[in-house]
Amino acid sequence: MAATTTTTTAEFAAPLTAPRPVSLPEASSFLSDGQWAVLMALMDTVAPAICMQGSDAKDQDPATIYLPSSQYSETAAALRRASSPLDHPSELLEAYLAERPSDNPLFAQVLASVLSNLPPNKKRELRYLLSILSTRPGALILTATVTPLTSLSVQERLRVLNRWRISSLWAFRSLFKSITTLGKLSFIRSSATFCPLTGFPPVPAAWVADGGFNHQYEFLQFSRGPPAAVGGGANGEAPAVEVVADLVIVGSGCGAGVVANRVAREFGPAVKVLVLEKGRHFDASHYPLSQAAGLSNLFEAGGVVEADDGSVTVTAGSTFGGGGTVNWSASLQTQDFVRKEWAQGGKLSFFEGAEFQKCLESVWEVMGCSGDKLTPNHANRVLLDGAAKLGYHAKIVPQNCGNTEHDCGYCTLGCWRGEKKGPVNGWFPEAAKNGVQFVEGIQVERVLFEQKEGKKVARGVRGVWKPRDGGETVEVIIRANKVVVSCGTLWSPIVLMNSGLK
Structure with missing residues (x-):
């Protein structure tokens, strides 16, 4: 029979000297070796290696951009000014300019992780x-040369990208934006020199083990039952695990x-509440995660959710606590014009009343x-000063940091101090x-309904749970009297549409 158990975050025998490392999620491979070679040639063009021109042109690598000494010095000087007021040694600047994606195994891992999150149609298109x-025929159409992309020099590939950028055809401009966004994001996350160059070390200078609040959560686990010959799943598969609750929150x-x-x-415990999350929980001992691991593990689709036409890129949390785990703590009360639109356009008068304002203030407190x-x-000081000089009204955006002086600078990769009072540190502990019980790693597919007095009433959800260690998935049905769908702007509409709602 299928059963449920609980697990807790492991304790550590020795004190930590740095955040616990987190691996990148396992990436699915869908590109052939030849396709991957073309993609990496594009990535090497988006973030090309730049070196100083030597005396012997025969020794030059066609995959590297070589600049005359005077132009190279100007480039390094511009880079130094851009990273001011930090005073970097010349060796760091040279190492940054010489970096090339295809030389960095971590770049390939990050890129593969992001690509594995693409929807099936986008994978086919890529x-x-x-x-x-x-x-050769394809290259002629897309690059205006019969030479395959991998055989072009980096300078020739740069000209191809520039033609895409300024093309009168939307498809080429969209292709340019998608490829360059993918390359730049993967480079920033994996570069060995970007963090020291920008003065943003991977680990905060003030980091200490057990530096703040760190609630230890338990998560329900599920196991598959034996294949059922009668009354079970299709084709003799194990039947779905069923759980009963009073309220399930997606x-x-x-x-x-x-x-x-x-x-x-x-x-209290008289009402059984179950909270479902498709992402994973990382406690404060892991925070802040590295750029590579953080964006791949904490954000939807690795932090790159792009519109079909490439016009918009959305960043959304996909971890326990959702956006409240990865946002910058900014907290704004719903503005009057929005409340008016909801109340009048949507005929929801509650949002313009005093009771809703009382709710906002309660959450605020x-x-x-x-x-x-x-x-x-x-940067924010410059904005405030500039607004004041121009006569604009501007003020500091409140943050949900429990009235503390919060200055960690790493909150989008996880709040290691536990001061940000989002769901994980502010709402779920109590x-x-x-x-209240929690499940991580469960992808809810749809809401379940039943007919009651001629009306369609939500009575639970159905989804697939994947264990943290990557074992067999388990189909889970949660029967509940009430269902709350609160899985964000991106996923709530999908769950509702999959459930037959319009």
């Missing part, structure tokens, strides 16, 4: 594009946190939202103490 670029972000906390505080103890960084 395979098709890379195959065309590897042929998603673990900011909305889910408030709902779970409020219900648990009001009713729990999270300790304030700007009183915040010191703006240089909910857990009052009996």
Whole structure:
């Protein structure tokens, strides 16, 4: 029979001297060796290696850009000015300029991780594009030369990218944006020199083990039952695991946190609440994650969710706590014109009333939202000063840091101090103490309905759970009296549409 158990975050025998390392998610391979070679040639063009021109042109690598000594010095000087006020040794500047994606194994891992999150149609399109670029007829159409892309020098490939950039055809401009965005993001996440060059070390200078609040969560586990010959799953597969709850919440972000906390505080363990999250939980001992691991593990599709036409790129959290785990703590109350639109356009008068304002202020108080103890960084200070000189009204955006002087600078990769009062640090700990249970790694496919007095009523959800160690997936059905779908702007509509709602 299928069963459920619980697991807790492991304890450590020795004190930590740095955040616990987190691996990149396993990437699925869908490109052939030839297609991958074309893609890496494009990546080497987006972030090309730049070196000083030597005396012997015969020794020059066609995959490297060589500049005369005077132009190279000007480039290094411009790079030094851009990284001011940091004073970097020349060796660091030269190493940064000489970096090339194809020389960096981590770049390939990051790139593969991002690509594995593409939807099936995008994967097909990418395979098709890379195959065309590897042929002479295809190269003629896309690059205006009969030479396959991998046989072009980096200078020739740069001219191809520039033609795509300025093309009168939307398809080429969109292709340019997609390829360059992919290359730049992968380079920044994997570069060995980018962090020291920008003065942003992988580990905060003030980092200490057990540096702040770190609630230890338990997550339900599921196991597959034996194949069922009668009354089980299709083709003799194991039947779905069924769990019963009073309330099931799909998603673990900011909305889910408030709902779970409020219900648990009001009713306690008498009402069984289950919170479902398709991402994973990493406790504060892992934070902040590295750029590569953080964006791949904490964000939807590795941090690159792009519109079909390439016009918009969206960044969304996909981890326990959702956007509340990876945002920069900024907390804004719903603006009046939005509330008016909801109330009048959507005929929801509640949002313009005093009761909704009371709800906002209650949430504000729990999270300790304030700007009183915040010191703006240089960029924000310039914005505030500029606004004042222009006569614009501007003020510090409040942050949900529990009224503390929060200046970690790494919150988008996980708050190691535990001061950011999002769902994980602000709402779920009390909910857990009052009996709320949690599941990570479960992808909810649809809401289940039943007919009641001629109406369609939600009575649970169906999804697929994947264990953290990558074992066999388990189909799970949660039967519940109430269902809350709160899995973000990207996924809530998908779950509802998959459930037959329009």
